[in-house]
Amino acid sequence: MFVAIIALGALAAAFGLILGYAAIRFKVEGDPLAEKINAILPQTQCGQCGYPGCRPYAEAIARGEADINQCPPGGEAGVVKLADLLGRDPKPLSAEHGQVKPKMVAVIDESICIGCTLCIQACPVDAILGAAKQMHTIIAKECTGCELCVAPCPVNCIEMVPLKPDIAHWTWTFPDEQPQPPALKGAQG
Amino acid sequence: MIRRLWKFNGGVHLPAHKEESASHPVRRAPLPKRLILPLHQHIGESAEAVVKAGDRVLKGQMIAHAKGFVSAPVHAPSSGVVVETGDLPVPHPSGLSAPCIVIETDGADQWTQLQTHGDYTRLDPSALRNIIREAGIVGLGGAGFPSFIKLNPGPGKAVNTLILNGVECEPYITCDDMLMRERAPDIIAGLRIIRHALRARECIVAIEDNKPGAYAAMCAAAAGTDIHVVQVPTIYPAGGEKQLIKVLTGMEVPGNGLPIHIGVVCHNVGTAAAVYRAVEYGEPLISRYMTITGGNIAQPRNLEVLIGTPVKDLLDECGWNPATLDRLLMGGPMMGFALPGDDVPVIKTTNCILAMTAADSQPQRPVMPCIRCGACADACPVNLLPQQLYWHAHAKDLDKVQEYNLFDCIECGCCSYVCPSNIPLVHYYRYAKTEIWAKEREKQKAEAARLRYEFRLQRIEREKTERAAKHTQKKEELTAAPVDPSGTKKAAIVAAMERAQAKREEVKSEE
Numbered sequence A: 001m002f003v004a005i006i007a008l009g010a011l012a013a014a015f016g017l018i019l020g021y022a023a024i025r026f027k028v029e030g031d032p033l034a035e036k037i038n039a040i041l042p043q044t045q046c047g048q049c050g051y052p053g054c055r056p057y058a059e060a061i062a063r064g065e066a067d068i069n070q071c072p073p074g075g076e077a078g079v080v081k082l083a084d085l086l087g088r089d090p091k092p093l094s095a096e097h098g099q100v101k102p103k104m105v106a107v108i109d110e111s112i113c114i115g116c117t118l119c120i121q122a123c124p125v126d127a128i129l130g131a132a133k134q135m136h137t138i139i140a141k142e143c144t145g146c147e148l149c150v151a152p153c154p155v156n157c158i159e160m161v162p163l164k165p166d167i168a169h170w171t172w173t174f175p176d177e178q179p180q181p182p183a184l185k186g187a188q189g
Numbered sequence B: 001m002i003r004r005l006w007k008f009n010g011g012v013h014l015p016a017h018k019e020e021s022a023s024h025p026v027r028r029a030p031l032p033k034r035l036i037l038p039l040h041q042h043i044g045e046s047a048e049a050v051v052k053a054g055d056r057v058l059k060g061q062m063i064a065h066a067k068g069f070v071s072a073p074v075h076a077p078s079s080g081v082v083v084e085t086g087d088l089p090v091p092h093p094s095g096l097s098a099p100c101i102v103i104e105t106d107g108a109d110q111w112t113q114l115q116t117h118g119d120y121t122r123l124d125p126s127a128l129r130n131i132i133r134e135a136g137i138v139g140l141g142g143a144g145f146p147s148f149i150k151l152n153p154g155p156g157k158a159v160n161t162l163i164l165n166g167v168e169c170e171p172y173i174t175c176d177d178m179l180m181r182e183r184a185p186d187i188i189a190g191l192r193i194i195r196h197a198l199r200a201r202e203c204i205v206a207i208e209d210n211k212p213g214a215y216a217a218m219c220a221a222a223a224g225t226d227i228h229v230v231q232v233p234t235i236y237p238a239g240g241e242k243q244l245i246k247v248l249t250g251m252e253v254p255g256n257g258l259p260i261h262i263g264v265v266c267h268n269v270g271t272a273a274a275v276y277r278a279v280e281y282g283e284p285l286i287s288r289y290m291t292i293t294g295g296n297i298a299q300p301r302n303l304e305v306l307i308g309t310p311v312k313d314l315l316d317e318c319g320w321n322p323a324t325l326d327r328l329l330m331g332g333p334m335m336g337f338a339l340p341g342d343d344v345p346v347i348k349t350t351n352c353i354l355a356m357t358a359a360d361s362q363p364q365r366p367v368m369p370c371i372r373c374g375a376c377a378d379a380c381p382v383n384l385l386p387q388q389l390y391w392h393a394h395a396k397d398l399d400k401v402q403e404y405n406l407f408d409c410i411e412c413g414c415c416s417y418v419c420p421s422n423i424p425l426v427h428y429y430r431y432a433k434t435e436i437w438a439k440e441r442e443k444q445k446a447e448a449a450r451l452r453y454e455f456r457l458q459r460i461e462r463e464k465t466e467r468a469a470k471h472t473q474k475k476e477e478l479t480a481a482p483v484d485p486s487g488t489k490k491a492a493i494v495a496a497m498e499r500a501q502a503k504r505e506e507v508k509s510e511e
Helices: A002-025 A032-040 A054-063 A072-086 A118-122 B125-134 B175-198 B212-222 B241-249 B269-281 B311-318 B375-379 B386-394 B398-403 B414-418 B425-480 B488-510
Strands: A104-108 A158-162 B034-038 B062-065 B080-089 B097-105 B161-166 B202-208 B228-232 B264-268 B287-293 B301-306 B325-330 B352-357
Touching: A032 A054, A032 A072, A054 B425, B034 B080, B062 B097, B125 B175, B125 B269, B161 B175, B161 B241, B161 B269, B175 B202, B175 B212, B175 B264, B175 B269, B175 B287, B202 B212, B202 B241, B212 B228, B228 B241, B241 B264, B264 B269, B269 B287, B287 B311, B301 B311, B311 B352, B375 B386, B375 B414, B386 B398, B386 B425, B398 B425, B414 B425
Parallel strands: B161 B202, B161 B264, B202 B228, B287 B352
Antiparallel strands: A104 A158, B034 B097, B080 B097, B287 B301, B325 B352
16 A cells, blocks of 8 residues: 555656656747748738738737638638638638738839838838938839838838739639640540 | 660550651741840740840850859840840740840841860860850750750769650651751761760660651661660650650659659750750851641741741741631640740740641530549550549649649640540649649748748847947936036036126126
8 A cells, every 4th residue: 555655656756757857858939839820821911910910910810819811912722721720610801801912012113202211111021122311112022012111101102013924923724714625636536 | 786665654646747847858947037036945044135235246146144053045046136125925825925135137147256166075074064055055855954954964873874865756746857867967976975975875866666767867877886776666755755764764764853863864856966066066056947837837847947036937938828827836736835926936945836727626625524534544654643633633732733743744635635525634734733833932932021021020129129228328328427527617617607797797896
């Protein structure tokens, strides 16, 4: 009886130590779920979801504060992916957070720009180059099309234009939209 | 010598339509007024223009240099003046425009100074590769991969078998056939140069058995050497690189691998001829043999065409009828693509212009549901499951199509050809492939945006703490240090006050 209590007590203490050590040794920094959600979000950093960037939105979803349908740049596909990850049912994008738009890029009309730096401060990804009283310009390659620079401009010289299609980014259309017959006579005998 | 040959899975027997264009000797196409040279005529990065509008260029002069490793320069195909550099329609299934250089020819066809290199056997393989790179030579069989890269086996890899591909299995196309018939010695000379660069143990020239003329010419040119000229059975797509390797060696190239991984390198016969011209005479790649054929063409034939010649000039040369033109294809009927118009130029990889009337091509039959007959899997030369690929591509399940090895598909069109339900299967695979690439690009862009966003937050945070630190430091300085350590300021103020007082008293006493 006494021996059993001591033996079990010793075992409990030993396992407790191992578990305690493991908790310290293998501690996961940050929230792994938020990390996974953030990887799905499009990183536009536009704030249309109501949070100041993709990561805060991801954290809010992880905490259960935000819904999964608040990201228009991610589109329906993004909602489906989030639903898959979180084991929920996909739902349509909520209308109050904006519409799905084609991919855009900001363009500064450099002849109007007064060099006020307000857009530089607004850009979440540092995609605007310029300095006080110097002309500003957008680094198109880095622009996510978030539109955050448009509103602060005091002279309305920033315009959002749809991305121009080019061969490197062109994709084949889904076949049903454009049926093509085989070119060679004699097919299917 | 009788060589043992193997078979690949599937394939289809197609009506050849080759006699029409292969019955006349090749002649040079007339010099066009305008040459349009796209900067992107190969796999890899676009070339970068080194001339501008108004420049005079000579035949063979480099007008765009290679940018990056997988890239190839572009040369002026004739002498003239650069009249325009900008976006123009290019031959591509998208029908979009891309950067081009337009040369208005002067008719003189004056060569630039060409640099010859003497005896190639004394050249180092890397020097040879450099000559071939500078000559702008890319694979002329269709894909357009810069050839100098395929002349470098890489460290630690030996080339056992060098295959020269003269199979030309696609219907209608006869340009390689004609090249072998008319320029067999050039091709063999080019093959020897390639062999020298690769240090290949064995050389095989493969020709389909429906080209007896080409076979005889190549045998005669290779007589007395240890180069094997081999006839392979006519079946489409025996000319596919991996299929030909299977037929000749019995070996299969691994799924994500390259032929070099099993000690094989494959080049097209046209490429070999171009290599010979580049090494022996210093000529860059500015022209090639091309088949102009189809039911719409009055005299189907092969022409030696300058790269950059507008398609319309070639159609005019061979007599076409715009009224009955149904489809205009670049490439063959199986793997070619419809051209958006006749104003696009031909490029280095163009082997055929196919102008079809309505009677030539298959009448459009309604697409019907898949009946799971499995004919596509029987025909697939890569041993894929076209049906499964179709289901998942149709459902836009891009992960699943990759599990079924979508990227091993060579888009040969055998599955679509045999499909009794007329399903445009290859179109689905192309859609899925480009969609996967687009998703991949988007992912990379999102990752870059995330890093920039996080860096910006970090920077703002750092600036804030730095500002706060500066602020507290200043405050400490102000409180710690005595305002007037030596008291001189105070003394000066006292003195000033006294002076003022004295002055006031002086004024008073004067009154």
